[in-house]
Amino acid sequence: xxxxxxxxxxxxxxxxxxxxxxxxxxxxxxxxxxxxxxxxxxxxxxxxxxxxxxxxxxxxxxxxxxxxxxxxxxxxxxxxxxxxxxxxxxxxxxx
Numbered sequence: 001x002x003x004x005x006x007x008x009x010x011x012x013x014x015x016x017x018x019x020x021x022x023x024x025x026x027x028x029x030x031x032x033x034x035x036x037x038x039x040x041x042x043x044x045x046x047x048x049x050x051x052x053x054x055x056x057x058x059x060x061x062x063x064x065x066x067x068x069x070x071x072x073x074x075x076x077x078x079x080x081x082x083x084x085x086x087x088x089x090x091x092x093x094x095x
Contacts, residue, residue: 001065001066001067001071002065002066002067002071002072002075003063003064003065003075004063004064004065004075004076004078004079005038005061005062005063005064006061006062006064006078006079006082006083007059007060007061007082007083008056008057008058008059008060008061008062008082009058009082009083009084009085009086010058010082010084010085010086010087011058011085011087011088012058012087013055013056013057013058013060014051014052014054014056014062015052016087017086017087018086018087019048019051019052020048021081021086022045022051022078022081022082022086023045023046023047023048023051025077025078025081026045026046026078027046029046029066029070029074029077029078030070030074031066031067031068031069031070031071031074032044032046032066032067032068033045033046033064033065033066033074033075033078034064034065034066035050035051035054035062035063035064035065036054036062036063037054037056037060037061037062037063038061038062038063042063042065045064045078062082064078064079064082
């Protein structure tokens, strides 16, 4: 099983728009991906309700895990996504 730990860069954490963008990317990854805080029970990364239930804030670390062919590439894409402020585009558009 492939795993990656990443710090959530979005200014609002994994709430609202960032959670929706992340779960859409996880669903399109082609492999089953889980997300959770280190040491806690993970949830399905493609489930917006599951991701929102984690209540992850800006700067918190999460662990992504996936198994199967393409898992490493899928996880790297999701790490890259979470390493960005996914709420910044919305803030800039509202200015």
